[in-house]
Amino acid sequence: MMKTFTGIAASLALLGASAANAQDIKIGAVLSVTGPASFLGEPEEKTLKMYVDEINAKGGVKGKKLQLVVYDDGGDANKARTFATRLIEEDKVVAMVGGTTTGTSMAMGPAFDDAQVPFISLAGAVVIVEPVKKYVFKTPHTDRMACEKIFEDMKKRGFTKIGMISGTDGFGKSMRDECVKVNAKFGIEILGEETYGPRDTDMTPQLTNLRAKAGMQAVINPGFGQGPAIVTRNYKQLGINLPLYQSHGVASKQFIELAGEAANGVRLPAAALLVADILPDSDPQKPVALAYKKKFEEATKQPVSTFGGHAYDGLMILVGAIERAGGADSKKIRDEIEKTKGFMGTAGIFNMSATDHMGLELSAFKMLEIKNGNWALAD
């Protein structure tokens, strides 16, 4: 008799627990936690888990707990697409924050758009939100913005004739293509163009040719990895004393370390998060960036990366939208994401609209100059 009672009590308790689970708000995330893009996906996963736990500890969203479902696509677009379908059909998530690379995001986009589930991507390329897909958003800056930020700075300093040397890797090529689309808008003429392979170890021939172009005023180097560090060193070796611009792709301490002395004077656009410490106190981004940096570094013992920051921005935009929508209705949440205005994230101020599903402005990028082996704000 006693046994039966305990049994019934236990099943009731279980029932209660599962009932509470049904009340949870399910959020999906397909990330490249392993594989070649793991340096992006890993901080993203850590960030999402860390903040979902924090939100739940504080009582959840509108009294409901968040439940995070994470799948690792290993950087494979095919797998990402399969997981996207699983999130939609089996897990029945109300929204998704994820898509580490442009490849995986582009593969998953149509699935979420068809199922009318909002999808906030964490990948860079502008093609994810251009043309606008109704249910697809993204939080990181685009490479086009990096070009624009650099050209804006060049224009300010009166440079109109420049040279370009770019890597032939995916990042370098994509940014180069964006740069040659927008240079005319800033009245900038590209006099000479050179490229180098992602594994090249000596770019002096290319730079010798660039140097020989008459009337050149500055050089821009879209690239990723060790290539830009070698370009910077060769640039100094050849004694080219025109200003050199690097991209946000090398906005890390490692670049300064590898390029050494030659890095001094180089300018590059970067997210505020990287330079949170040296931002003026008047900068509205400072508190958000500093708080995220502190929390991430304490929890993971790793230096903060902008990629984790994009995940933070995506999650907070989504949470804000769920709060305003008043519940777990995917369509209402989508409408509210699109109405995100003045949200201060680690990447900048987000102002989304029906035609802009990223919502960042150029001011989100900071122009940095390397001085004495350290970052300094150029503006």
Added chain:
Amino acid sequence: MLASFLQFSMSGLTVGAIYALVALGFTIIYNASDVVNFAQGEFVMIGGMVSVFALAAGLPLPVAGLVAVIAAMLVGVALHRLAIEPARGASPVVLIIITIGGAFAIRGLAQVLFDKQFHKLPGFSGEAPVNILGASIVPQAFWVIGGAALIVLAVTLFFERTLLGKAVLATAANRFAAKLVGINTGFVTGLSFLLSAAIGALAGILVTPITLTSYDVGTLLALKGFAALVLGGLGSATGAVAGGLILGLCEAFAAGYLTSTYKDAIAFLVMIGVLLVMPNGLFGRAQAERV
């Protein structure tokens, strides 16, 4: 005109000297065992990476370099003992595939033991470029070219003037006959791995101040070194050195005078062109049919 020609030449010679050393490492092992050791690029990586980490641990640069060379030699011997020797009777093709597996294993271990980041070494004689007739050249380039020349000289002397070197040559010429006159051919093969590993590691130490290094630089170097080897003629030490330098110069001149986008393609086109005219490479002898 002259200035840019000099600039391109020095760039080509520096990169080419490293290809030459990798190709030389290939040649030594190939001659002793008919195996093209695709882990040769990994020795270059070990040379660079171990130096970087030994230097960071507080050792002075020459000691760090010595540690790196010894480490590479140990890995070379281990590769021979653990992977090549047990498969002694297998055909060269099987052994070559084993070396590719060895390369993967070494790269994977390096990724775990060290890290996935790029690293640099300081230039041996500072970083301030030297101006020669309008071309600016980093002093490390002279170290690379001079160091490579010395290594080639030392290897030549070893083969021509020492009994041990002659034993290697004898094994290369005819393994069976060498065995008959009392040469321990298994030892000779092991020695060739040791020597190649040391040459590779030295190349890695010399070049890291210019090119930077990481756990996976070996793959491309092995590929370029192999191209140099084929260009120069399989089995010829002179050919290996010449092939390396020509490949490096081709790349630099293609990038400088033609187009940087297709410079690698142009270098390989030159290679194919040479092989069409001289199927055994520049210095290779026609291989006699073995009966």
